[in-house]
Amino acid sequence: xxxxxxxxxxxxxxxxxxxxxxxxxxxxxxxxxxxxxxxxxxxxxxxxxxxxxxxxxxxxxxxxxxxxxxxxxxxxxxxxxxxxxxxxxxxxxxxxxxxxxxxxxxxxxxxxxxxxxxxxxxxxxxxxxxxxxxxxxxxxxxxxxxxxxxxxxxxxxxxxxxxxxxxxxxxxxxxxxxxxxxxxxxxxxxxxxxxxxxxxxxxxxxxxxxxxxxxxxxxxxxxxxxxxxxxxxxxxxxxxxxxxxxxxxxxxxxxxxxxxxxxxxxxxxxxxxxxxxxxxxxxxxxxxxxxxxxxxxxxxxxxxxxxxxxxxxxxxxxxxxxxxxxxxxxxxxxxxxxxxxxxxxxxxxxxxxxxxxxxxxxxxxxxxxxxxxxxxxxxxxxxxxxxxxxxxxxxxxxxxxxxxxxxxxxxxxxxxxxxxxxxxxxxxxxxxxxxxxxxxxxxxxxxxxxxxxxxxxxxxxxxxxxxxxxxxxxxxxxxxxxxxxxxxxxxx
Amino acid sequence: xxxxxxxxxxxxxxxxxxxxxxxxxxxxxxxxxxxxxxxxxxxxxxxxxxxxxxxxxxxxxxxxxxxxxxxxxxxxxxxxxxxxxxxxxxxxxxxxxxxxxxxxxxxxxxxxxxxxxxxxxxxxxxxxxxxxxxxxxxxxxxxxxxxxxxxxxxxxxxxxxxxxxxxxxxxxxxxxxxxxxxxxxxxxxxxxxxxxxxxxxxxxxxxxxxxxxxxxxxxxxxxxxxxxxxxxxxxxxxxxxxxxxxxxxxxxxx
Numbered sequence: 045x046x047x048x049x050x051x052x053x054x055x056x057x058x059x060x061x062x063x064x065x066x067x068x069x070x071x072x073x074x075x076x077x078x079x080x081x082x083x084x085x086x087x088x089x090x091x092x093x094x095x096x097x098x099x100x101x102x103x104x105x106x107x108x109x110x111x112x113x114x115x116x117x118x119x120x121x122x123x124x125x126x127x128x129x130x131x132x133x134x135x136x137x138x139x140x141x142x143x144x145x146x147x148x149x150x151x152x153x154x155x156x157x158x159x160x161x162x163x164x165x166x167x168x169x170x171x172x173x174x175x176x177x178x179x180x181x182x183x184x185x186x187x188x189x190x191x192x193x194x195x196x197x198x199x200x201x202x203x204x205x206x207x208x209x210x211x212x213x214x215x216x217x218x219x220x221x222x223x224x225x226x227x228x229x230x231x232x233x234x235x236x237x238x239x240x241x242x243x244x245x246x247x248x249x250x251x252x253x254x255x256x257x258x259x260x261x262x263x264x265x266x267x268x269x270x271x272x273x274x275x276x277x278x279x280x281x282x283x284x285x286x287x288x289x290x291x292x293x294x295x296x297x298x299x300x301x302x303x304x305x306x307x308x309x310x311x312x313x314x315x316x317x318x319x320x321x322x323x324x325x326x327x328x329x330x331x332x333x334x335x336x337x338x339x340x341x342x343x344x345x346x347x348x349x350x351x352x353x354x355x356x357x358x359x360x361x362x363x364x365x366x367x368x369x370x371x372x373x374x375x376x377x378x379x380x381x382x383x384x385x386x387x388x389x390x391x392x393x394x395x396x397x398x399x400x401x402x403x404x405x406x407x408x409x410x411x412x413x414x415x416x417x418x419x420x421x422x423x424x425x426x427x428x429x430x431x432x433x434x435x436x437x438x439x440x441x442x443x444x445x446x447x448x449x450x451x452x453x454x455x456x457x458x459x460x461x462x463x464x465x466x467x468x469x470x471x472x473x474x475x476x477x478x479x480x481x482x483x484x485x486x487x488x489x490x491x492x493x494x495x496x497x498x499x500x501x502x503x504x505x506x507x508x509x510x511x512x513x514x515x516x517x518x519x520x521x522x523x524x525x526x527x528x529x530x531x532x533x534x535x536x
Numbered sequence: 537x538x539x540x541x542x543x544x545x546x547x548x549x550x551x552x553x554x555x556x557x558x559x560x561x562x563x564x565x566x567x568x569x570x571x572x573x574x575x576x577x578x579x580x581x582x583x584x585x586x587x588x589x590x591x592x593x594x595x596x597x598x599x600x601x602x603x604x605x606x607x608x609x610x611x612x613x614x615x616x617x618x619x620x621x622x623x624x625x626x627x628x629x630x631x632x633x634x635x636x637x638x639x640x641x642x643x644x645x646x647x648x649x650x651x652x653x654x655x656x657x658x659x660x661x662x663x664x665x666x667x668x669x670x671x672x673x674x675x676x677x678x679x680x681x682x683x684x685x686x687x688x689x690x691x692x693x694x695x696x697x698x699x700x701x702x703x704x705x706x707x708x709x710x711x712x713x714x715x716x717x718x719x720x721x722x723x724x725x726x727x728x729x730x731x732x733x734x735x736x737x738x739x740x741x742x743x744x745x746x747x748x749x750x751x752x753x754x755x756x757x758x759x760x761x762x763x764x765x766x767x768x769x770x771x772x773x774x775x776x777x778x779x780x781x782x783x784x785x786x787x788x789x790x
Contacts, residue, residue, distance in 0.1 A: 483588070488624035490608035491584050491617075492638035492694065493645070502637065506628025506677070 087136045090114060093241055096141050100210045100244070103217060113230035113240035120234045126397040127426045127458060128366050130339065138304060140242045140275070195259065205250040206261055209277055212248035219250060223281050227310035227347045227374070235306040236343040239275045243308070246276035251286035251317075260516055262291040278309040282317035284350065289320040291519055303328075305364075307342045315350030315377065320358070322515055324523050327363035329530075332421075334393030337365025344371035345401075348380035348409075356383035357400070358514040360523040362530040365394060370428065372401030375409035375437075382411040385511040387523070389530050390423030390455070399429035399460075404440040404470070413444040416508050419455035420531055426458040433470040440467065446476040449507050451500070451531065479507075501528045537562045537733050538583075538702055543594035545582045551592070552578045554758035560702075563730040567744055567769060568737045570755035571777050576737045577621060579755070580706040583735075584618040585611050598702065612638075613645035615701030619691040619708050626678040631690070632660065634678045635697050642698060663696040667723050684711040692723040703727070705736045709743035721746030741773035754780050 085092075093114050097107040122133070199206050205216060213220050230240035247263045263278065282288055292309075305327060311319050321344075330337025340363075346355035357371040367390075373382030384400035402411035411431070419425040425448065433440045448457035459476050481503055489499035505512070505524055512520045538560040545553040552575045560566050570576050582589045583596065585608035596603050603611050626634065640650045651659065660674050667689050679687050688708055695703055705724070709717055724734060724747050736747055744752070744766060752768040753760045756777070761784035762768070772780070 482624075485624050485626060487586055487608060488620065489626070489634075489638075491612050491620075492634070492698065493609055493612040493641040494638055495609050495641070496607075498637065498641075502629055502634070503626060506626055509628030 086139045088114075088138070088140055088242065092140055096242060096244060099141065100213070102210075102213055105217075105221070106213055109225070109230065110241050113237050114242075116231055117234070117237040117241055120237060122234050126368050127424070127428075127460075128368060128395040128397050130366055130395075133304065133339070135238075141244055198259075199257075202255050202258065203252040204255060204257055205248065207248055209246045209248040209279060210244075212250075212279075216248075216250070219281065220248070220279070223279055223310070223312055224277075225310075227312060227345050228308050228343050233343060235341040236308050239277060239306050239308045239343070243275045243277040246278045246307070247280075248278075249280040249288060249290060251282045251288045253283040254285045255283075256286070257288040260289050260291055262293070264293050274303070274305045274307070276307045278307070279312075280310070280319055280321070281312045282314065282319050282353075284314045285316045286314075287318045289516060290322070291516060292321070292323045293326070293519075293522075303338050305338050305340050305342065307344075309342070309344040309371075311346035311355055313346065313348050313350060313353035313355050313380075316352045317350060318354040318356075319346060320356050321346070321371075322519055323357075323359040323361075324515075324519055324526065325359065325361045325363055325367070326526055328365075329363050329392065329394050330365040332392045334365065337394075338363065340364035340367045340369065342369040344369060345374065346372070346382070347374045348377050348382060348406075350380070351377040351406070352379045353377050354381040354383070356381075356385070356514070358383075358385040358511065359387070360508075360511070360515070360519075360526065361386070361388040361396065361398060362526045364396075367394075367396040367398050369398050370401050370430075372403065372430075373411065374403045374405065375411065375440075376405045377409075378406040379408045379410075380406055381409070383514075384411075384413045384415070385514045386415045387418070387508045387511045387527070388416070388425055388427075389418045389527060390420070390425045391530055392421040392423060394421075394423040396424070397426045397428055399427045401430040402432070402442060404431075404433045404437040404442070407436070407438040407440075409437055409440045411442045413442070413446070414510050415444075415446045416511055417446075417448045417457055418451070418504060418507070418527075418531070419448070419457050420451035422454045424456045424458075426460060428460040428462075430462040430464070431472055431474075432464040433467050433472065435466040437467050438469050440470045442470075442472045444472075444474045446474070447507070448476075448478040449504070450478065450480045497532065500531060504531060537599060538735075539595075539597040540583075541595045541597075543579075543582070543596060544592045545578060546590045546592055547578060547588065552589075552758055553582065555594070556755075556758075556760060558753065558760065560733050560735060562701075562733055564751065565728065565734045565736065565747060565749045567749040567752045567766075568735065568755050568760075569739070569741070569752060569769060569772055572739065574755045575758045576739075576755055577706055580618060580621075580704045580735070580737050583611075583704060584608060584616060609641070610645075612700075613642050616704070617695050617698060617700035617702065618704045619688075619695060619706060621707040621710065623679050623682075623687040623691055625680045625682075627680050629678050630675050631678055632657075632674045635660070635694065638694075639698060659697065663693055666696065666726060667693050668719055669693055685713065685716040688712055688720055689716065689723075692720050696723060696727060699727075701732050703732070703734045705734065705738075705747075707737060707739065709738055709740060717743065718746060741769040744769045756781055756784065 090111060093110050094107060097110055228236050230237055249261055251257050280290060311321060313319050327338035327340055348355050355373050361367050371384060375382050382402050388396045388398050390396045399415060400413055413429060415427045417425040417427055427446050429444060431442045446459050450457055457478060461474055463472055465472060481500060485503055486496055486499045489502060490496060504527055512523060515523055540556050540558040543553055543556040556579060568576050578589060582591060591604055598614060636656055643650050661671060664671060664673055669689060679690060682690060708720060712720060736749060749766050752764050752766060754762040762780050
């Protein structure tokens with residue numbers, strides 16, 4: 045009991061520190077790094093794809109896979125169903141490759157461009173192995189190219205592979221051939237298909253049978269160049285009985301134009317394996333008038349292939365002009381478990397259409413969805429979720445809780461639940477609430493000596509508690525900070 | 537300690553307080569009684585700085601400072617505490633987090649050192665005990681899932697934690713059974729001393745059996761129409777409010 049209370053007290057002093065830190069309303073990660081980079085001419089055609097593939101020294105099978113995706117993509121149409129508005133994207137006006145110029149092969153961090161290291165330092169990402177005390181292995185992706193991966197050796201001893209996907213394509217072709225596109229096929233959807241054609245890098249994680257990854261693995265994504273799209277590809281495979289917790293963070297400089305981010309993340313969990321995937325997404329959201337910002341059109345999907353496997357997605361989305369993503373789980377193995385915990389914050393002119401898909405195929409599969417949407421300013425926040433129970437999914441269970449919080453009266457929140465049940469033994473529960481940050485709540489906290497800004501942060505953090513609890517400690521702290529910054533000045 | 541001069545206030549454009557004059561000194565307990573709609577809760581909320589109420593005229597000095605120019609959090613840090621008639625729920629925030637934040641804000645304002653986590657928890661436990669509150673209260677979310685009685689006790693608990701100089705009890709007795717009423721009253725009595733003051737807003741005399749006031753004021757139609765000692769409360773309980781109204785009408789006070 046005492047211990048619990050001490051923790052509570054510590055947690056709150058931590059909270060106060062976080063709130064103290066919050067002094068600026070500006071996007072703090074908006075700087076541009078002046079770095080010598082190589083960018084391919086705008087536009088997309090087979091030549092550009094061959095160029096990217098060649099730049100990455102890829103084997104022919106990979107080039108062919110990309111071209112197949114590209115040819116398929118040419119026949120596809122951009123989806124129009126999301127509840128978001130944006131001008132037509134000219135896909136020929138985007139550069140599909142930008143890489144920091146570097147030596148052909150980096151042996152250690154000493155060889156990484158010091159400008160780049162400085163950038164990551166500014167972002168608070170520990171790349172210097174000497175200084176890493178936090179015990180998080182980091183892969184940093186700068187304009188679609190992985191620039192540094194830490195703790196490689198430690199992981200190697202356990203048989204864990206954690207490397208840029210471009211490297212994995214060359215060094216572990218058998219694994220890539222087996223798993224790449226096995227969860228999100230190149231024909232999947234407009235943006236995933238585009239990604240399959242043009243992805244430049246991303247992370248690859250492989251945890252062999254029976255291994256519990258001893259540290260959190262983390263990738264940090266940064267878009268730096270102007271008018272480039274970022275198309276990274278992440279693939280995580282956990283073999284029988286393996287466990288891994290993976291963190292993803294993102295930022296981008298302030299730009300007046302919109303930039304496209306179309307990533308694909310695939311997770312594969314075999315028998316008794318568990319993958320925990322956490323995202324704190326803070327792409328540049330655009331300014332107050334809605335100028336600039338990242339279009340975040342991402343496909344994330346996990347396959348619980350084996351029995352008793354588990355995949356959980358936890359996301360805190362505060363950035364991007366438009367967010368369009370539905371991290372989902374395909375619950376194929378019997379007794380497999382899928383979880384989705386999400387906080388999506390929109391402020392000013394931001395738009396979000398996000399949620400999850402839980403596809404129950406195996407027997408006795410279970411899924412939990414907890415979605416917290418917070419809208420402020422003139423923003424629009426939609427939850428869209430699909431729960432599908434297949435005809436063989438005996439005793440499948442889903443619980444969905446979908447809460448929206450509105451700040452002010454110019455924003456909007458919507459819920460679009462889709463439930464498809466083909467098996468009569470299934471149990472599907474859906475709960476939804478919408479609340480307003482009440483003047484009465486703020487006054488109550490004010491009356492106890494707490495400022496309006498801290499009061500709003502407190503109410504919002506309380507609202508998101510269930511999701512923050514799912515995040516690894518360090519990320520939870522960052523998430524709270526981000527939330528405070530994103531919502532600053534939106535009430536009172 | 538508190539001087540209210542000719543206070544007028546509106547709610548949604550309608551005048552509710554029509555010229556309140558009241559002087560409260562340190563060490564005193566005042567009770568404001570009156571029928572429903574007389575403006576009792578409005579007075580409590582106006583003093584605490586609730587922005588739903590608009591002050592149109594008058595002055596309120598607290599320790600010589602004009603509090604009408606202060607936002608509610610500054611008033612709270614100066615030492616004004618309102619025990620709410622309807623305490624608010626805050627999901628996901630534990631009482632510990634809430635009170636530690638509040639206490640530190642107040643301490644910082646006064647230039648006093650913050651409590652260490654240990655000091656804070658010891659204080660929480662000691663004060664919870666006074667009110668017969670279970671220790672699990674500390675980690676429970678603010679007022680979420682609390683019964684009506686527990687919420688009221690939690691208000692008094694917060695008062696003991698924050699040690700204000702001036703306490704407004706807004707219908708703290710409503711919805712309490714006799715046992716809870718005794719506990720809440722004993723909390724207030726433990727808090728009372730020569731340096732602080734209490735303003736009890738209540739509809740019924742019952743609470744005043746346990747929290748004995750030095751002065752009783754009758755509020756009617758936005759004005760204080762009669763002031764007396766604690767025996768006035770008994771008289772009101774006995775005879776109702778009509779005779780005071782009639783008396784006031786005769787003296788053209790209303």
